[in-house]
Amino acid sequence: LPPPHRPDEVTPTGGTPSAGAGRVGEPSGRSDATLDATLADLSLETLFHELLDRVRDALEADSATVLLFDPARRVLMTHASSGLERDVAEHVEIPLGRGITGRVAEALEPTIVDDTSAVEVVSPSIREHLRSIVAVPLVDGDSLIGVIHVGSRQLASFSQSDLDLVQVVADRLSVSLENLRLQRAEQLARERAEREAARTRHLLGLADDLAEAHSAAEVCDTVCRHAVEGLGAAACIVVTLEAVERLRVEASTGYPEEMVWPTIPIDATIPVAQAARTGSPVWVSSAEELTARYPLVAEEMERLSFEAAAAVPVALGERMLGALGLHFGQRRIFEPEDRELVVAIAQQAAVSLERARLFEAERGARREAERATARLGLIADFGKRLTRSLELPTIAETLVRFAVKHVADVAIVHLVGRDGRVSSSVSATRDAHGNAVVRWLGQGSHPDLEDPSDPVAWVIRDRQTVFEPEGPQPAGPLRGCSSTVATPLARDEAVLGVLILGRTEALAFEHDDVGLVEELGSRAAQALDNARLYEEQATVADTLQRSLLPPSLPSVPGILVGARYRPAGDGMRVGGDFYDVFEVEPGEWGIVIGDVCGKGAPAAAVMALARYTLRTAALNESKPSAILGTLNEALLRQASDDRFCTVCYVRLRKNPEGVRLTVSSGGHPLPIVLRRDGALETVGRPGTLLGNFPDPRFTDQVVDLAPGDTLVLYTDGVTDERREGEEFGDARLGEVMRECVGLAPQRIADRIESAVVDFRDDDPRDDIAIVTVGVVT
Amino acid sequence: VSALDIETRVRDSVAYVRFSGELDITAADEAERRVREVEESAPRDLILDLRELEFMDSTGLRLVLSVDTRARERGGRAVIVRGPHSVHRVFELALLEERLEFVDDPAEAGG
Numbered sequence: 091l092p093p094p095h096r097p098d099e100v101t102p103t104g105g106t107p108s109a110g111a112g113r114v115g116e117p118s119g120r121s122d123a124t125l126d127a128t129l130a131d132l133s134l135e136t137l138f139h140e141l142l143d144r145v146r147d148a149l150e151a152d153s154a155t156v157l158l159f160d161p162a163r164r165v166l167m168t169h170a171s172s173g174l175e176r177d178v179a180e181h182v183e184i185p186l187g188r189g190i191t192g193r194v195a196e197a198l199e200p201t202i203v204d205d206t207s208a209v210e211v212v213s214p215s216i217r218e219h220l221r222s223i224v225a226v227p228l229v230d231g232d233s234l235i236g237v238i239h240v241g242s243r244q245l246a247s248f249s250q251s252d253l254d255l256v257q258v259v260a261d262r263l264s265v266s267l268e269n270l271r272l273q274r275a276e277q278l279a280r281e282r283a284e285r286e287a288a289r290t291r292h293l294l295g296l297a298d299d300l301a302e303a304h305s306a307a308e309v310c311d312t313v314c315r316h317a318v319e320g321l322g323a324a325a326c327i328v329v330t331l332e333a334v335e336r337l338r339v340e341a342s343t344g345y346p347e348e349m350v351w352p353t354i355p356i357d358a359t360i361p362v363a364q365a366a367r368t369g370s371p372v373w374v375s376s377a378e379e380l381t382a383r384y385p386l387v388a389e390e391m392e393r394l395s396f397e398a399a400a401a402v403p404v405a406l407g408e409r410m411l412g413a414l415g416l417h418f419g420q421r422r423i424f425e426p427e428d429r430e431l432v433v434a435i436a437q438q439a440a441v442s443l444e445r446a447r448l449f450e451a452e453r454g455a456r457r458e459a460e461r462a463t464a465r466l467g468l469i470a471d472f473g474k475r476l477t478r479s480l481e482l483p484t485i486a487e488t489l490v491r492f493a494v495k496h497v498a499d500v501a502i503v504h505l506v507g508r509d510g511r512v513s514s515s516v517s518a519t520r521d522a523h524g525n526a527v528v529r530w531l532g533q534g535s536h537p538d539l540e541d542p543s544d545p546v547a548w549v550i551r552d553r554q555t556v557f558e559p560e561g562p563q564p565a566g567p568l569r570g571c572s573s574t575v576a577t578p579l580a581r582d583e584a585v586l587g588v589l590i591l592g593r594t595e596a597l598a599f600e601h602d603d604v605g606l607v608e609e610l611g612s613r614a615a616q617a618l619d620n621a622r623l624y625e626e627q628a629t630v631a632d633t634l635q636r637s638l639l640p641p642s643l644p645s646v647p648g649i650l651v652g653a654r655y656r657p658a659g660d661g662m663r664v665g666g667d668f669y670d671v672f673e674v675e676p677g678e679w680g681i682v683i684g685d686v687c688g689k690g691a692p693a694a695a696v697m698a699l700a701r702y703t704l705r706t707a708a709l710n711e712s713k714p715s716a717i718l719g720t721l722n723e724a725l726l727r728q729a730s731d732d733r734f735c736t737v738c739y740v741r742l743r744k745n746p747e748g749v750r751l752t753v754s755s756g757g758h759p760l761p762i763v764l765r766r767d768g769a770l771e772t773v774g775r776p777g778t779l780l781g782n783f784p785d786p787r788f789t790d791q792v793v794d795l796a797p798g799d800t801l802v803l804y805t806d807g808v809t810d811e812r813r814e815g816e817e818f819g820d821a822r823l824g825e826v827m828r829e830c831v832g833l834a835p836q837r838i839a840d841r842i843e844s845a846v847v848d849f850r851d852d853d854p855r856d857d858i859a860i861v862t863v864g865v866v867t
Numbered sequence: 868v869s870a871l872d873i874e875t876r877v878r879d880s881v882a883y884v885r886f887s888g889e890l891d892i893t894a895a896d897e898a899e900r901r902v903r904e905v906e907e908s909a910p911r912d913l914i915l916d917l918r919e920l921e922f923m924d925s926t927g928l929r930l931v932l933s934v935d936t937r938a939r940e941r942g943g944r945a946v947i948v949r950g951p952h953s954v955h956r957v958f959e960l961a962l963l964e965e966r967l968e969f970v971d972d973p974a975e976a977g978g
Contacts, residue, residue, distance in 0.1 A: 658892065666925065687929030734929050736961060757961030779961035782932050787962055806957070810924050812889075817922070817953060855891060856924055 134270050138170035145259050146172045149252050151240045157191055158236040166191055166237055174215045184212050190225055191237040200226040200253055204246035224248040226260040230268045289431045292320040300442040309446045310340030313439040318343055323416040327362055330412035337366055359386050361401035362415030373424045374399040398422040402436040411443050465606050468496055472610055476617040480624050489614045490518035491526040498591035500568055505587040512536040517567045549576045550585050557604050573598035577611040581619040643671050646679055652836030652862040654843040658855055667805045667857035668697045672705055677744050680708045683803040683861050684737035696733055714739040714754035715788035725781030733781040738803055748796045748865040754788045756780040759806055766798030768831045770824050797867040800835050807856035811846050818849050835862035873901045882910035887919035890927035898930055911943035914976045917950030923957055935967055946976035
């Protein structure tokens with residue numbers, strides 16, 4: 091509002107002399123008129139103009155002007171004027187110390203200049219229009235605020251009392267200016283505090299929301315939303331460092347879909363990539379600057395009307411995690427507070443991203459650990475089921491059964507034989523009650539391994555697991571399965587079969603499952619390999635053993651011969667025990683029992699050597715001790731470690747009363763004669779073990795058998811058999827034999843064997859061989 | 868599971884091997900391996916302590932004989948600390964009492 095006019099106090103120009111004394115009213119009256127209460131409510135600018143007008147009128151001057159001091163640049167800026175408006179419009183500045191006002195400001199002394207042409211003048215307006223000036227500094231305490239000057243077109247227009255008036259006005263102005271400055275400062279501080287509070291609220295809100303974000307994507311979404319809301323951005327993007335040279339876009343808003351790619355090369359010339367690359371914030375205040383700095387996307391920025399941009403790195407200390415990018419729809423000067431807020435948001439993003447990563451990693455690790463534990467349990471369980479099976483078909487069945495129970499909907503095993511062809515195939519599915527249904531497949535279902543297009547053939551050829559996460563729907567037993575895994579059942583060089591598992595669509599195999607399937611396959615392969623070895627070895631052992639024992643005992647007129655042989659334990663290896671009964675010449679027979687100290691093929695070789703050497707030696711030598719001597723020499727010529735053996739050789743000659751036996755032992759348990767009255771006699775003397783010493787000692791002992799007497803030859807497997815540390819022993823053998831009085835020799839051999847087998851719960855540990863000889867009653 | 872415990876040590880040029888439990892076919896391979904291991908350290912003499920042995924069959928006999936043979940080949944000797952009767956009987960039966968060096972106490976063997 092214009093101030094009310096008070097004609098009684100303020101005298102307008104005219105009527106009063108423009109210089110010297112005699113102007114209206116006393117200086118105090120003039121100053122009161124100049125500084126009345128109406129000024130109190132005015133704004134600074136209005137106050138300036140009102141005051142300047144009033145001073146000019148009061149002093150009947152031509153101009154009144156205020157210059158304000160800029161301490162930073164040390165200049166006085168023409169701020170408001172009544173009469174010299176042009177200086178204001180042209181922003182005329184006076185350096186401190188220069189010109190009339192500059193000197194007044196510097197000296198802080200009021201001055202009256204009666205003739206401006208006599209002094210240095212900077213302002214062109216003053217020089218042009220004013221002849222005399224009164225100038226007073228505006229100060230607050232000791233510090234300069236500005237200068238007020240009043241000018242006249244006349245020379246020497248101002249008296250001391252004019253100066254006093256200007257001084258009063260200057261004081262008043264100074265106070266007002268100072269108040270205003272304080273007010274301004276206060277307001278600024280309040281505004282800053284409010285902005286600060288808003289930022290804090292904002293960051294707290296962000297922190298709250300981030301606490302709910304558990305994944306990197308959720309964190310980035312939240313950051314994006316808050317950045318847009320909190321900073322008034324038009325668009326926002328959050329990227330993470332995916333690889334050394336690549337950024338992954340985690341979240342974005344405000345950009346058209348076609349502009350946002352899943353990844354961004356880190357050397358892309360866009361603000362967000364630059365921030366991630368350099369680790370320094372990017373501030374772009376105007377559209378021109380945007381175009382100049384990022385010309386490749388200038389067109390798009392223009393189309394989207396983006397006029398400013400900011401991007402800050404998202405980092406934890408030195409570690410770069412990604413960047414946050416913003417675009418704005420208006421030009422924007424990024425004040426320090428703005429910058430701080432953006433950086434603070436990025437900092438929170440970094441902390442939350444890291445936490446989300448740790449959380450995800452931990453959850454992943456826990457899930458992995460749980461899976462691994464379950465898997466180990468499953469594999470251990472499978473291993474237990476396998477341990478008892480030593481037959482190929484049982485193992486294959488166990489595998490498919492187990493697979494459909496725990497891993498798959500359909501399971502198939504093709505067993506591959508030594509000839510590289512599929513020998514048999516078995517499949518399993520589940521019935522309505524979840525029980526495994528096992529079916530052996532006919533030859534028609536066997537894959538042709540020669541056919542290069544058959545997937546089963548690939549698996550075997552490459553010994554590689556083939557995983558079809560979403561394969562075409564196969565035919566045959568896998569019908570209905572959309573996801574399959576086929577793994578070779580291989581051990582070392584040998585492929586023993588293929589395991590094929592199928593799952594229906596509802597629960598397709600994942601990559602993780604492949605490891606489990608391979609592990610099951612590997613366990614099964616091991617069992618299959620063992621079973622195959624067992625099968626082979628048992629066959630070989632059986633064949634070899636048979637070849638080393640007489641296929642049937644010869645029939646000796648008037649004599650009865652019995653024999654029992656039982657290989658040790660599982661029958662996997664060729665035993666070391668052997669026996670032989672042969673005719674040397676009419677009426678003379680050789681009876682042999684022996685034990686090679688060793689097992690397997692080398693022992694079998696020694697056994698064969700012993701058997702044929704004894705037969706040959708018996709033709710040339712008649713004394714059993716000499717026959718054993720010949721065998722000893724033959725054995726010594728063998729270089730093998732397995733050449734030791736024990737042998738008992740018995741020469742049998744018929745005589746009218748019965749038979750005469752000559753017994754010689756080479757380290758072998760001495761035979762026992764069971765007399766028909768039940769008496770037991772050990773026959774022969776210990777002799778040297780064969781095959782180790784060049785000078786063995788053997789003796790020959792003669793014993794006659796009458797009808798009803800039986801000679802029992804045995805190996806140490808009989809007496810050595812143990813049960814919980816207790817041996818079967820000689821005494822127990824004697825007891826069993828005494829119970830056999832009156833039995834035929836073969837029956838006696840049978841009885842002794844079964845007594846030994848019964849004695850032990852398990853299979854015998856060592857071979858057992860028994861040969862019995864009796865005279866027909 | 869083998870019921871045989873094997874303890875070995877080598878001091879100076881004498882190797883000492885003690886068998887406890889049952890030395891039979893099920894333990895033969897492991898026993899052989901451990902003895903060969905000791906022999907790798909190239910001792911002159913080898914003491915086989917059988918006192919803790921509860922049982923031995925012909926595979927044990929074979930092991931003892933091969934240890935003896937290799938010791939002789941090296942120019943050393945193998946000394947057997949006699950086991951209980953049931954074990955020693957196997958040696959007697961094979962007439963090895965007079966062929967191998969038996970002692971009742973390892974001290975006698977100079978080990």
